[in-house]
Amino acid sequence: xxxxxxxxxxxxxxxxxxxxxxxxxxxxxxxxxxxxxxxxxxxxxxxxxxxxxxxxxxxxxxxxxxxxxxxxxxxxxxxxxxxxxxxxxxxxxxxxxxxxxxxxxxxxxxxxxxxxxxxxxxxxxxxxxxxxxxxxxxxxxxxxxxxxxxxxxxxxxxxxxxxxxxxxxxxxxxxxxxxxxxxxxxxxxxxxxxxxxxxxxxxxxxxxxxxxxxxxxxxxxxxxxxxxxxxxxxxxxxxxxxxxxxxxxxxxxxxxxxxxxxxxxxxxxxxxxxxxxxxxxxxxxxxxxxxxxxx
Amino acid sequence: xxxxxxxxxxxxxxxxxxxxxxxxxxxxxxxxxxxxxxxxxxxxxxxxxxxxxxxxxxxxxxxxxxxxxxxxxxxxxxxxxxxxxxxxxxxxxxxxxxxxxxxxxxxxxxxxxxxxxxxxxxxxxxxx
Numbered sequence: 001x002x003x004x005x006x007x008x009x010x011x012x013x014x015x016x017x018x019x020x021x022x023x024x025x026x027x028x029x030x031x032x033x034x035x036x037x038x039x040x041x042x043x044x045x046x047x048x049x050x051x052x053x054x055x056x057x058x059x060x061x062x063x064x065x066x067x068x069x070x071x072x073x074x075x076x077x078x079x080x081x082x083x084x085x086x087x088x089x090x091x092x093x094x095x096x097x098x099x100x101x102x103x104x105x106x107x108x109x110x111x112x113x114x115x116x117x118x119x120x121x122x123x124x125x126x127x128x129x130x131x132x133x134x135x136x137x138x139x140x141x142x143x144x145x146x147x148x149x150x151x152x153x154x155x156x157x158x159x160x161x162x163x164x165x166x167x168x169x170x171x172x173x174x175x176x177x178x179x180x181x182x183x184x185x186x187x188x189x190x191x192x193x194x195x196x197x198x199x200x201x202x203x204x205x206x207x208x209x210x211x212x213x214x215x216x217x218x219x220x221x222x223x224x225x226x227x228x229x230x231x232x233x234x235x236x237x238x239x240x241x242x243x244x245x246x247x248x249x250x251x252x253x254x255x256x257x258x259x260x261x262x263x264x265x266x267x268x269x270x271x272x273x274x275x276x277x278x279x280x281x282x283x284x285x286x287x288x289x290x291x292x293x294x295x
Numbered sequence: 296x297x298x299x300x301x302x303x304x305x306x307x308x309x310x311x312x313x314x315x316x317x318x319x320x321x322x323x324x325x326x327x328x329x330x331x332x333x334x335x336x337x338x339x340x341x342x343x344x345x346x347x348x349x350x351x352x353x354x355x356x357x358x359x360x361x362x363x364x365x366x367x368x369x370x371x372x373x374x375x376x377x378x379x380x381x382x383x384x385x386x387x388x389x390x391x392x393x394x395x396x397x398x399x400x401x402x403x404x405x406x407x408x409x410x411x412x413x414x415x416x417x418x419x420x421x422x423x
Contacts, residue, residue, distance in 0.1 A: 090399070112399070163316075203316070
């Protein structure tokens with residue numbers, strides 16, 4: 001543990017010395033050449049999201065990330081709805097800020113379930129180039145509020161208490177950039193819903209997120225993610241969330257196109273409340289757009 | 296290390312609003328929805344179909360399927376005149392022949408409600 005702390009301290013301090021020398025390009029180059037060999041691995045993933053899942057990445061120092069997530073309707077809605085493009089879309093708008101490049105907080109609004117979310121993300125460990133730290137670890141904690149009014153079950157209001165609208169997600173995100181092209185990530189996840197519907201339902205649900213990306217060129221990568229349910233948690237029929245996509249990087253933008261069977265897009269919705277399945281052709285087209293601003 | 300602790304404390308504060316509520320436990324005297332849709336029973340429009348439409352289809356005064364919306368599902372005349380039985384059914388079973396309802400919900404209405412409406416249509420859309 002001491003060693004890890006020492007290394008992370010070294011990494012932080014080296015990052016600070018780097019940023020202090022950005023006036024003269026030559027000085028910067030020299031600074032780069034002189035930095036110790038044990039520098040952190042960068043760009044394990046292109047953005048803070050892979051498809052729906054969080055990645056270990058957080059925004060850089062003083063960065064404001066404006067994100068648009070959009071999911072269309074399901075493919076199996078047929079020709080009448082142009083295979084989902086016509087209707088029933090969901091969208092999330094988010095603003096995510098990081099001051100020091102390690103801690104990030106974000107706010108978002110999702111149209112599905114009229115949900116407001118807030119999250120904190122902290123880069124605990126960074127994989128180092130020398131291999132002394134083989135993995136990157138990021139902690140994630142999110143809170144979500146369902147804003148739908150007038151929901152009734154058998155004529156009784158579903159949300160009798162304000163607290164019943166809330167749900168929470170805690171994650172430990174672990175990733176490794178195996179080589180220049182391939183990165184993999186696993187994410188033990190707890191999803192907690194304050195209110196569940198059926199007697200046998202569990203408020204806590206446990207998942208293992210599995211994700212990876214493979215670069216096919218400098219600016220594009222193929223992405224894949226799966227959220228495996230570890231224990232049954234609901235009598236209602238929910239499916240594991242799976243997505244396959246394409247990352248395209250253009251300047252300050254990261255554009256992500258994908259197919260996923262999740263209608264929601266935040267962690268609680270995708271892991272625990274995905275109600276359409278790939279087997280029924282319930283997958284849908286979606287995209288994320290990320291625009292980074294430096295403040 | 297201090298930093299890490301402060302993060303953990305912030306993260307833990309999220310947990311303080313944590314409840315373990317269960318809708319069925321909060322409402323123990325709620326009548327269990329009995330799915331009485333054996334093909335021999337006659338479905339009552341007023342008692343069985345109307346509650347489903349009211350809860351699921353936004354039939355209120357300014358709703359998507361109110362009486363003056365042009366997509367009326369608020370009364371028997373509205374339901375029978377606006378949509379054919381096949382289209383009504385397609386929209387809730389999501390077979391691809393009609394726009395999926397409820398719009399934008401991401402999930403179908405419950406199986407019992409679908410069965411009830413299907414049976415009501417098959418029995419000739421009675422106004423009883």
